[in-house]
Amino acid sequence: MHNFTYHAANSVADAAAKVADGEDAVLMAGGMTLLPTLKQRLAQPSDIIDLAGVAGLSGIRVEGGTVTVGAMTTHDTVANSSEVAAAIPALAAVAGHIGDPQVRNRGTIGGSIANNDPAADYPAALVGLGATVCTNRREIAAGDFFTSMFETALDEGEIVTSVRFPAPETAAYMKFPNPASRYAIVGVFVARTTGGSVRVAVTGAAGCVYRETAMETALEGDFSPAALDGMTASADDLNEDIHASAEYRAHLVGVMARRAVAACG
Amino acid sequence: MPKDGIGASVKRKEDYRFITGQGAYTDDIDRPGQSYAVFVRSPHAHARIASVNTAAATAMPGVVKILTGADYAADGLGGLPCGWQVTGKDGPMVEPAHPPLVADCVRHVGDQVAVVIANSAAEARDAAEAVVVDYQPLPATASIETAMAAGAPQVHDEAPGNLCYDWEIGDKADVDAVFAGAHHVTRIELVNNRLVPNAIEPRAAIAEYDRATREYTLYTTSQNPHVIRLLMGAFVLQLPEHRLRVVAPDVGGGFGSKIFHYAEEAVLTWAAAKVARPIKWTAERSESFVTDAHGRDHVTIAELALDVDGKFLGLKVDTKANMGAYLSTFAPCVPTYLYATLLAGQYTTPKIWCGVQAVFTHTVPVDAYRGAGRPEATFVIERIVETAAREMGLDPAELRRRNFVPSDAFPYQTPVALVYDSGDYEGTLAAALAAADYDGFAARQAEAEARGKLRGIGLSAYIEACGIAPSAVAGSLGARAGLYECGEVRVHPTGSVTFFTGAHSHGQGHETTFAQIIAERLGVDIDAVEVVHGDTAKIPFGMGTYGSRSLAVGGSALSRALDKIETKAKRIAAHLMEASETDIEFSDGQFTVAGTDKSVGFGDVALTAYVPHNYPIEELEPGLDETAFYDPANFTFPAGCHVCEVEVDPETGRVEIVNFAASDDFGNVINPMIVEGQVHGGIVQGVGQALLEGCVYGEDGQLATGSYMDYTMPRADDVPSFAVSTRTTPCPHNPLGVKGCGEAGAIAAPAAVMNAVHHALGSRGVSRIDMPATPVRVWRALNAA
Numbered sequence A: 001m002h003n004f005t006y007h008a009a010n011s012v013a014d015a016a017a018k019v020a021d022g023e024d025a026v027l028m029a030g031g032m033t034l035l036p037t038l039k040q041r042l043a044q045p046s047d048i049i050d051l052a053g054v055a056g057l058s059g060i061r062v063e064g065g066t067v068t069v070g071a072m073t074t075h076d077t078v079a080n081s082s083e084v085a086a087a088i089p090a091l092a093a094v095a096g097h098i099g100d101p102q103v104r105n106r107g108t109i110g111g112s113i114a115n116n117d118p119a120a121d122y123p124a125a126l127v128g129l130g131a132t133v134c135t136n137r138r139e140i141a142a143g144d145f146f147t148s149m150f151e152t153a154l155d156e157g158e159i160v161t162s163v164r165f166p167a168p169e170t171a172a173y174m175k176f177p178n179p180a181s182r183y184a185i186v187g188v189f190v191a192r193t194t195g196g197s198v199r200v201a202v203t204g205a206a207g208c209v210y211r212e213t214a215m216e217t218a219l220e221g222d223f224s225p226a227a228l229d230g231m232t233a234s235a236d237d238l239n240e241d242i243h244a245s246a247e248y249r250a251h252l253v254g255v256m257a258r259r260a261v262a263a264c265g
Numbered sequence B: 001m002p003k004d005g006i007g008a009s010v011k012r013k014e015d016y017r018f019i020t021g022q023g024a025y026t027d028d029i030d031r032p033g034q035s036y037a038v039f040v041r042s043p044h045a046h047a048r049i050a051s052v053n054t055a056a057a058t059a060m061p062g063v064v065k066i067l068t069g070a071d072y073a074a075d076g077l078g079g080l081p082c083g084w085q086v087t088g089k090d091g092p093m094v095e096p097a098h099p100p101l102v103a104d105c106v107r108h109v110g111d112q113v114a115v116v117i118a119n120s121a122a123e124a125r126d127a128a129e130a131v132v133v134d135y136q137p138l139p140a141t142a143s144i145e146t147a148m149a150a151g152a153p154q155v156h157d158e159a160p161g162n163l164c165y166d167w168e169i170g171d172k173a174d175v176d177a178v179f180a181g182a183h184h185v186t187r188i189e190l191v192n193n194r195l196v197p198n199a200i201e202p203r204a205a206i207a208e209y210d211r212a213t214r215e216y217t218l219y220t221t222s223q224n225p226h227v228i229r230l231l232m233g234a235f236v237l238q239l240p241e242h243r244l245r246v247v248a249p250d251v252g253g254g255f256g257s258k259i260f261h262y263a264e265e266a267v268l269t270w271a272a273a274k275v276a277r278p279i280k281w282t283a284e285r286s287e288s289f290v291t292d293a294h295g296r297d298h299v300t301i302a303e304l305a306l307d308v309d310g311k312f313l314g315l316k317v318d319t320k321a322n323m324g325a326y327l328s329t330f331a332p333c334v335p336t337y338l339y340a341t342l343l344a345g346q347y348t349t350p351k352i353w354c355g356v357q358a359v360f361t362h363t364v365p366v367d368a369y370r371g372a373g374r375p376e377a378t379f380v381i382e383r384i385v386e387t388a389a390r391e392m393g394l395d396p397a398e399l400r401r402r403n404f405v406p407s408d409a410f411p412y413q414t415p416v417a418l419v420y421d422s423g424d425y426e427g428t429l430a431a432a433l434a435a436a437d438y439d440g441f442a443a444r445q446a447e448a449e450a451r452g453k454l455r456g457i458g459l460s461a462y463i464e465a466c467g468i469a470p471s472a473v474a475g476s477l478g479a480r481a482g483l484y485e486c487g488e489v490r491v492h493p494t495g496s497v498t499f500f501t502g503a504h505s506h507g508q509g510h511e512t513t514f515a516q517i518i519a520e521r522l523g524v525d526i527d528a529v530e531v532v533h534g535d536t537a538k539i540p541f542g543m544g545t546y547g548s549r550s551l552a553v554g555g556s557a558l559s560r561a562l563d564k565i566e567t568k569a570k571r572i573a574a575h576l577m578e579a580s581e582t583d584i585e586f587s588d589g590q591f592t593v594a595g596t597d598k599s600v601g602f603g604d605v606a607l608t609a610y611v612p613h614n615y616p617i618e619e620l621e622p623g624l625d626e627t628a629f630y631d632p633a634n635f636t637f638p639a640g641c642h643v644c645e646v647e648v649d650p651e652t653g654r655v656e657i658v659n660f661a662a663s664d665d666f667g668n669v670i671n672p673m674i675v676e677g678q679v680h681g682g683i684v685q686g687v688g689q690a691l692l693e694g695c696v697y698g699e700d701g702q703l704a705t706g707s708y709m710d711y712t713m714p715r716a717d718d719v720p721s722f723a724v725s726t727r728t729t730p731c732p733h734n735p736l737g738v739k740g741c742g743e744a745g746a747i748a749a750p751a752a753v754m755n756a757v758h759h760a761l762g763s764r765g766v767s768r769i770d771m772p773a774t775p776v777r778v779w780r781a782l783n784a785a
Helices: A012-021 A034-039 A075-079 A082-087 A089-096 A101-106 A109-115 A122-129 A213-221 A246-264 B015-019 B069-074 B121-130 B144-148 B172-180 B225-236 B263-275 B285-291 B374-392 B396-403 B425-435 B438-450 B471-476 B510-522 B550-576 B602-610 B672-692 B744-762 B775-784
Strands: A005-008 A025-028 A047-050 A060-063 A066-070 A132-135 A139-141 A146-148 A160-166 A170-177 A184-192 A198-203 B035-041 B047-053 B063-068 B112-118 B132-137 B163-169 B184-192 B204-210 B215-220 B244-247 B279-282 B298-306 B312-324 B351-360 B454-463 B485-491 B497-501 B529-533 B584-587 B590-593 B599-601 B625-630 B639-649 B654-665 B722-726
Touching: A012 A025, A012 A047, A025 A034, A060 A082, A066 A082, A066 A109, A075 A089, A075 A101, A075 A109, A082 A089, A089 A122, A089 A170, A089 A184, A109 A122, A109 A160, A122 A146, A122 A160, A122 A170, A122 A184, A122 A198, A170 A246, A184 A246, A198 A213, A198 A246, A246 B775, B035 B121, B035 B263, B035 B285, B047 B069, B047 B112, B063 B069, B063 B121, B063 B263, B112 B121, B112 B263, B144 B312, B144 B351, B172 B298, B172 B312, B172 B351, B184 B374, B204 B263, B215 B225, B215 B263, B225 B244, B225 B263, B263 B279, B298 B374, B312 B374, B374 B396, B374 B454, B374 B744, B396 B425, B396 B454, B425 B438, B425 B454, B425 B639, B425 B654, B425 B722, B438 B454, B438 B639, B454 B744, B485 B550, B497 B510, B497 B550, B510 B529, B510 B550, B550 B584, B550 B590, B550 B602, B550 B625, B590 B602, B599 B602, B639 B744, B654 B672, B654 B744, B654 B775, B672 B722, B672 B744, B744 B775
Parallel strands: A005 A047, A025 A047, B035 B279, B215 B244, B312 B351, B497 B529, B654 B722
Antiparallel strands: A060 A066, A066 A160, A132 A139, A132 A160, A170 A184, A184 A198, B035 B112, B047 B132, B063 B112, B163 B351, B184 B298, B204 B215, B204 B279, B298 B312, B454 B639, B485 B497, B485 B625, B584 B590, B590 B599, B639 B654
16 A cells, blocks of 8 residues: 545535545545555555545435435445335345445445446446436436446546435346456346336446346336346447356346346236 | 363364464564565566666665575575476476576566565565566466467476476376277366465465574464475575474464465575564465465366276376476475376276376466365366266266275275275265265256256265375385374373474364374363474474374374373383382273272372382483374375255356265264364365366466456355265274375365266256356356257
């Protein structure tokens, strides 16, 4: 780890100011990606602005069919929230299968989505549920938030404060984990709203979370696993690594989507 | 029997300190004035070193000294020695120099070029990044196939074609003749995948030099500190034993990977005198991946000839083994004497030939790990036997029964040099099949099929040669050391006992098992026994722990030392009771005179030995402290049968182990709970090799699986609960009748798992899938079939 200057922010405004002051400052939420990167000396920020002490950034609020999760809320809190489980059980399930217990007790939703790891679970839930990301400056639709691998719509100094999820009629997430890292090789989040519209959001397969629109159309006609029979993703532009070829990922998108629909019940 | 004696599942004495975080591992030790070392390592698989510039790094804060390969070469010291010489068809193996710091040419990613010593680890790391090495990259070869191809990049000039040796056992023409008349021949090709060890505790070392006594001390994460003292002292640094102390304190796992003498140990010890300060080095995990000796990496073609009744007539095995870039301490013996000599398995196969070509590549050196040689042999035999049974339409269990060495045939001479001591292969097979409900498989398979899953069951009737090793036999095969063990039993004046053993526990529970034997023999409380290991200044000598040898060899040394204690104690007791020595009986800690009610306790005898007021001082020395060296008469041959049942999800290719049963013959068992734990750990390691762990090198020699993001270690949720049991045929040639249990699971499990996977996929036309059977591989195989 290289040397850096540590700052504890006491408010969102304070954090934004400190980020602006630093030569090459970074925000730290749970630190679950940042700290390993620092330990491997792969990053050398001048300043680290810790959000842990900022009041009002964590917590869960459920009002009128909307679940709002504060940016600094840990995965474990979401996973074990009876309110989330009642309103959007699939969201609690997603949070409960991120990483391992240590990661779930440190990692946060804001940190996860701001990092936008292509194999992270939360981006699929946000896009699948049509969530809204709230920042210190504006609100951003999830579909516009995740722009490309490790890139988001966040501007310099813009800080995620919460994520707002509309409760669907039904939803489910199916992840096929990388055997080593247990990140998603493919994760598919399927949700249907009370109005009958369907979203199929895919993580792990490509450089960034995306929607399988053909599958959505098929499911809007017939919300059953059989509606996806024979359907896979296109292997073009999907990730390739020693654990999975693009063809295998394309195939798994179909399998996981069917299983997610089946799990919706 | 005392309550904590032989056969009792005593809770491990060492676990209190381990589970409360009070173990003292090498990295927990800090020496006064300690400095810290970081190694500069090659990022290239193969490159010439044009220059090493340390000027900027030396000027950085906290830097004490930077030493390079040129500095090492200038001191005229030795390279890392190889402890086993294999002689092939064309003469002795090629044994290239293995410098602890490389001066001219790096040969694998991670090869050490320089060491930076600083006041703190962070300063050393910063300065290491500032050392400028001008590498001129050269073409590299990472796999057996490319290394053996014409025009392949050469790892060492003295090894044309990258060949280390071309060795064989058996008469090929003789075996070919048998094949010519066979009713059926089964042929398989397989890969035994390279493994990265990943002990929980990374390697670490602290070296220091005492200018007053000129004595060096090395603390190191070793399974055999005396071996390190011998190799490093005699061959590398030219230090006599009395000036070199090696301490291996608590060690957190190894399974072979901490047997070997590593470069860092020699470099630190050499550098300690130069800086006149203790130096500590602790590997980072990513460093472990590219410096700990790897395991396996074989490519094999095997053929089995059978007669019309399924009797095995002959076995031919052709193996290519990857040695890596240099010969690690015991590497050459792994694919030869620890492998080909086991190819009879549990069977009466009369004719066996095996040829082995060992090749150099630009990869981390490979050495004995997780069973070493014997898992590879078991995998070949048990895969080909199972395949033959399926091809001939026979029940794999029945085919094995037809070929087992019968229980009344021991001692049994195999055609590949070994003499099996004892066994009951039908017994362990029957017990394992019963535990696995083998007969109920068809119903379970049908039920799984209804759920869209492919179910398979596989057997592995393994044998291993353990209790390594009879020194004369090992020496005749090329070992450059003896393989006896030493134990010293020191009875203190109050009757408490310290046992000094040359065996080394890195997780096996020696402090408990050895104490149980002493409690049993001397009738003392187990808490009155202390077991000391891992320090050349305390223990007379030792060859360490590997090859499931601690109990079979080290325990036998203990037993012999206890014999001597008992003999002397009886003479003292005879004197105290004014009786003839021949009339003295000893049990449960009491010496009695046969036919009388006279008795004296062990504690009184111990006190008398040290306070010899009423003592036969003319004919007997005071004190009660005895040492024994034990050299085994033969290897021991643990054997048994493991049965694995899997379910494959054909949509994703994921393999789930749904049932695993084992019946093992380890000879007599001292602590059943420890044995069960050892088997569990071994099975999980075997499952890891079969389904999860695949070390992948790119053709450029870069390690693609250099962290846990890509290298899959087995986890608790990858395996089911195991049904394990033991059946005993005592070892006839050692005093405790024990055979060893440490490696059995890792040796047996891969073949059991892969036989089950092949069985499950066979119905879909898949005939070959290599380890690790990862989801993508299984899915591809299903699609290709």
